[in-house]
Amino acid sequence: RKLRWAWRLGYISAIAGVAYLGYGVYLDRHPEPQVEPDPSKKTLVILGTGWGSVSLLKRLDTENYNVIVISPRNYFLFTPLLPSCTTGTIEHRSIMEPVRTILRQKKASVKFYEAEASSIDPERKVVRIFDNSEIRGDITETEVPYDMLVIGVGAENATFGIPGVREHSCFLKEIGDAQKIRKRIMDCVETAAFKDQPPEEIDRLMHMVVVGGGPTGVEFAGELQDFFQEDIKKLVPEISDRFRVTLIEALPSVLPSFSKQLIEYTESTFKEEKINIHTKTMVKKVTDKTVEAEVTGPDGKKETVVFPYGLLVWATGNAVRPVIKDLMSRIPAQKNSRRGLAVNEYLVVQGTRDIWALGDCAVAGYAPTAQVASQEGTFLARLFNNMAKTEALEEKIRELSSSLNLQPGNSAEISREIAQYERQLKRIKDVKPFQYSHQGSLAYIGSEKAVADVTWFNGNVAAAGSLTFLFWRSAYISMCFSTRNRLLVINDWLKSKVFGRDLSRE
Ligand code: FAD
Ligand code: NAI
Numbered sequence: 001r002k003l004r005w006a007w008r009l010g011y012i013s014a015i016a017g018v019a020y021l022g023y024g025v026y027l028d029r030h031p032e033p034q035v036e037p038d039p040s041k042k043t044l045v046i047l048g049t050g051w052g053s054v055s056l057l058k059r060l061d062t063e064n065y066n067v068i069v070i071s072p073r074n075y076f077l078f079t080p081l082l083p084s085c086t087t088g089t090i091e092h093r094s095i096m097e098p099v100r101t102i103l104r105q106k107k108a109s110v111k112f113y114e115a116e117a118s119s120i121d122p123e124r125k126v127v128r129i130f131d132n133s134e135i136r137g138d139i140t141e142t143e144v145p146y147d148m149l150v151i152g153v154g155a156e157n158a159t160f161g162i163p164g165v166r167e168h169s170c171f172l173k174e175i176g177d178a179q180k181i182r183k184r185i186m187d188c189v190e191t192a193a194f195k196d197q198p199p200e201e202i203d204r205l206m207h208m209v210v211v212g213g214g215p216t217g218v219e220f221a222g223e224l225q226d227f228f229q230e231d232i233k234k235l236v237p238e239i240s241d242r243f244r245v246t247l248i249e250a251l252p253s254v255l256p257s258f259s260k261q262l263i264e265y266t267e268s269t270f271k272e273e274k275i276n277i278h279t280k281t282m283v284k285k286v287t288d289k290t291v292e293a294e295v296t297g298p299d300g301k302k303e304t305v306v307f308p309y310g311l312l313v314w315a316t317g318n319a320v321r322p323v324i325k326d327l328m329s330r331i332p333a334q335k336n337s338r339r340g341l342a343v344n345e346y347l348v349v350q351g352t353r354d355i356w357a358l359g360d361c362a363v364a365g366y367a368p369t370a371q372v373a374s375q376e377g378t379f380l381a382r383l384f385n386n387m388a389k390t391e392a393l394e395e396k397i398r399e400l401s402s403s404l405n406l407q408p409g410n411s412a413e414i415s416r417e418i419a420q421y422e423r424q425l426k427r428i429k430d431v432k433p434f435q436y437s438h439q440g441s442l443a444y445i446g447s448e449k450a451v452a453d454v455t456w457f458n459g460n461v462a463a464a465g466s467l468t469f470l471f472w473r474s475a476y477i478s479m480c481f482s483t484r485n486r487l488l489v490i491n492d493w494l495k496s497k498v499f500g501r502d503l504s505r506e
Pocket of ligand 2: 249
């Protein structure tokens with residue numbers, strides 16, 4: 001009988017879960033009417049639709065400001081699963097969330113301009129923007145004034161001015177990059193399989209080189225090897241013994257930000273997977289078919305090595321965007337900052353008023369990660385919500401104080417009310433500076449294995465292997481932006497497991 005009750009309970013919970021999910025989807029599809037922004041309120045301009053800006057938007061009470069969002073990308077991108085899009089394990093639209101959907105969920109409407117900020121004038125308090133999309137109207141460039149500005153434009157790819165990198169390699173930062181890589185992999189495979197292709201040309205075309213042994217390079221190399229082992233090898237057997245993945249890293253090890261045992265685990269797993277790792281190897285030049293690198297031997301001697309390649313993916317980290325460089329050159333206090341906008345503990349850009357920066361374009365003393373950007377966004381939302389409440393309370397106190405003189409008969413009651421507001425004001429004004437809380441680092445390393453450095457009760461736990469892979473998957477599923485994203489990603493995982501990845505070249 002107990003078992004029957006357990007079944008009934010499970011059944012009811014399942015129905016309740018589905019109903020709850022359905023109701024959430026219904027609400028998303030039929031949002032409440034939005035209020036129009038009040039023109040007397042301050043204009044808050046937010047640049048970017050990445051981790052930092054979207055996390056701010058998610059929690060910002062948009063009734064308090066006239067909010068304008070400006071970004072050349074009209075969607076949020078869940079970057080942790082981007083390497084999986086390069087091989088078709090996940091379809092790119094599954095990790096994109098349209099910014100219009102996000103903004104439609106807000107109480108007060110928010111303006112969005114699909115445009116790039118080309119310059120910021122802190123003196124005149126304006127942002128110059130331009131439309132760089134394919135279709136352009138009569139106006140392609142204009143200025144947007146602001147009272148408060150949040151800069152969350154991220155970073156661009158670092159190339160260190162190495163010749164040939166921009167012309168010949170693929171990056172891995174945006175959806176377009178992942179699509180380009182996916183196309184190139186299949187182009188290399190089909191070209192290698194072309195009639196009478198000479199053996200050395202097949203070797204070159206099937207050699208996939210990844211430069212940069214940080215998490216992006218490592219995750220991509222793992223995904224690529226999976227794609228080959230699970231799909232390409234079966235469907236294009238004639239070239240199967242020629243496929244090679246090489247990972248080149250300038251430092252003595254890959255994943256330098258992970259703990260030593262996880263570095264060793266990754267390197268030994270790559271060895272088993274037949275991914276070649278070349279550490280202490282610094283790329284100096286790239287041509288259309290080769291990578292030239294300087295290898296430092298155990299005796300300290302340097303030697304030049306040439307790697308012919310079919311696909312080259314460049315993943316050597318971040319560089320400052322031109323709009324940020326331009327702003328930094330206008331602010332004397334930013335003179336010594338090299339990696340982005342130096343901010344204080346409240347994320348205010350040093351040397352400015354009413355400008356905040358977050359994420360990869362800001363230098364707050366933390367690594368450029370989604371975790372940091374998203375926590376900074378949450379912090380700013382709380383700060384701005386509090387600032388608006390503070391202003392409203394101060395206004396109320398001012399009004400009540402002036403009515404004290406006009407209604408002396410009610411003075412006791414008014415004083416009580418003022419004291420109550422002052423207490424609230426003190427509580428709200430007491431905002432602590434931003435403090436990052438590190439939850440840990442995760443990385444997929446191929447063949448259904450992952451590594452994790454997780455913070456656990458103030459300590460650090462290092463884990464690796466197949467169970468960590470399941471943890472990696474469940475962590476990223478729970479972090480996906482919406483229920484729609486979650487269902488699409490799960491569906492993609494199932495689809496690629498059951499039917500294999502799609503080898504068609506679009
Ligand atoms: P972004 O998310 O890059 O967003 C910047 C936004 O600004 C974009 O919308 C862009 O279109 C817009 N923009 C650009 N130029 C302009 C302009 N001139 N004017 C207006 N808008 C502009 N971090 C983790 O913590 N965990 C992970 O697993 C992880 N995986 C990653 C995997 C990959 C492949 C990559 C590339 C990064 C990964 N990261 C990860 C790092 C993480 O994605 C970044 O740290 C994070 O995206 C930074 O957020 P952001 O808001 O500063 O910038
Ligand atoms: P990165 O900066 O972490 O690593 C780049 C690597 O390239 C460095 O190890 C560097 O030594 C190497 N390099 C630079 N120039 C080189 C050259 N000429 N030749 C050979 N090697 C060279 O960059 P990545 O991986 O793009 O990550 C950027 C940020 O995003 C980091 O903060 C990272 O933590 C985060 N991220 C986190 C992920 C995760 O947690 N799973 C996944 C991807 C990125």
